[in-house]
Amino acid sequence: MDYKYMRIQGREDSYITKYPKGVFSLCWNLIRDEQLTNEEKELFISIDNWFKDNLPEPEPCKNHEKVITFFKCESTLEMVEKLKPAIALLDRHQKPYDVVYTNFVGTVVYEDDWQIAVQVENGKMI
Numbered sequence: 001m002d003y004k005y006m007r008i009q010g011r012e013d014s015y016i017t018k019y020p021k022g023v024f025s026l027c028w029n030l031i032r033d034e035q036l037t038n039e040e041k042e043l044f045i046s047i048d049n050w051f052k053d054n055l056p057e058p059e060p061c062k063n064h065e066k067v068i069t070f071f072k073c074e075s076t077l078e079m080v081e082k083l084k085p086a087i088a089l090l091d092r093h094q095k096p097y098d099v100v101y102t103n104f105v106g107t108v109v110y111e112d113d114w115q116i117a118v119q120v121e122n123g124k125m126i
Helices: 023-032 038-054 077-092
Strands: 005-013 020-022 067-072 097-102 108-111 115-121
Touching: 005 023, 005 077, 020 023, 023 038, 023 077, 038 077
Parallel strands: none
Antiparallel strands: 005 020, 005 067, 005 097, 067 115, 108 115
């Protein structure tokens, strides 16, 4: 089966969306909680900077709206490769996550060549 969208998400909810936190939030939480070594912290920040330099940041995300993002499966092989070291950090620090593939998302409020942002309310896509 072919899927349109993919999201890497944790098992704890965001206080903003009430939806499971995405991979970047999970890694930033590891930094906030001082669980990463300096080298691990530098590694994740370099990954985060690569994404900021190479992908547009969705306007709804900049505005802290209640949205979640998904990668588009057809155009994100490079993105997934870039995320592998961040995912390894989650594994190393036993931070549970799920890789979700789907064709069914809610209301798309942003779209570019690599990703979409979807509205959420009370922890559910609308």
